[in-house]
Amino acid sequence: MKYLLFVCISCFSLSVAASSEWVRAEVVRVDTAKQRIVLKHEPIPSIKMPSMTMRFDVAKEVPLDSYRPGDRVQFQFKEAGGSLDVIAMERLK
Numbered sequence: 447m448k449y450l451l452f453v454c455i456s457c458f459s460l461s462v463a464a465s466s467e468w469v470r471a472e473v474v475r476v477d478t479a480k481q482r483i484v485l486k487h488e489p490i491p492s493i494k495m496p497s498m499t500m501r502f503d504v505a506k507e508v509p510l511d512s513y514r515p516g517d518r519v520q521f522q523f524k525e526a527g528g529s530l531d532v533i534a535m536e537r538l539k
């Protein structure tokens with residue numbers, strides 16, 4: 447029982463941290479038809495993810511057609527059924 451409680455609390459704090467932090471990345475590929483993006487992102491300590499190149503589904507609110515490969519960005523994400531969705535993105539100077 448104590449173990450279960452511990453797991454639930456960690457899940458909760460994980461999702462809160464994940465939805466509010468900004469992660470820096472470089473755009474690798476943009477797929478506007480499927481509303482997806484490939485990002486080379488920095489480590490994400492809150493979910494113990496090292497830096498890597500990976501694909502994200504992107505929320506409709508994010509104007510994907512304004513991004514190009516090579517752009518430096520930062521993004522926010524949420525966990526969705528084992529994958530990560532980008533919910534906000536900004537270009538860095």
Ligand SMILES: [Cu+2]
Nearest residue numbers: 487495498500
């Ligand atoms: Cu990753």
